[in-house]
Amino acid sequence: MTKLKKISLLLCFALTVVLMYGITAHAAGSGDVAGAIEDTWNDASDQIKTVVNKVVFPAIDLILAVFFFAKLGTTYFDYRKHGQFEWAAPAILFACLVFTLTAPLYIWTILGM
Numbered sequence: 001m002t003k004l005k006k007i008s009l010l011l012c013f014a015l016t017v018v019l020m021y022g023i024t025a026h027a028a029g030s031g032d033v034a035g036a037i038e039d040t041w042n043d044a045s046d047q048i049k050t051v052v053n054k055v056v057f058p059a060i061d062l063i064l065a066v067f068f069f070a071k072l073g074t075t076y077f078d079y080r081k082h083g084q085f086e087w088a089a090p091a092i093l094f095a096c097l098v099f100t101l102t103a104p105l106y107i108w109t110i111l112g113m
Helices: 003-021 033-082 088-111
Strands: none
Touching: 033 088
């Protein structure tokens, strides 16, 4: 195939994909785009809240807990080796862990949801 045919075939394919996946958004006949966006947000906000509370926060909590206990262990071994216990890193990880464990209780009122 010539280079021109390959380019035209690629452009036709790209145009077909764009037309297949391009969706026109309508504002419910009245032309109120802001209202359509608000309605969509109101419908999706409960689902977003549920996913964040049940998936995102527990995943972050798990990661921080693993890092906290790993850092606590390495800090203890440094204490055994050098005789000085460094509290900064475990304290920061513990504060972050407490923050993310309690965040679902108050984060939604701060965000106004």
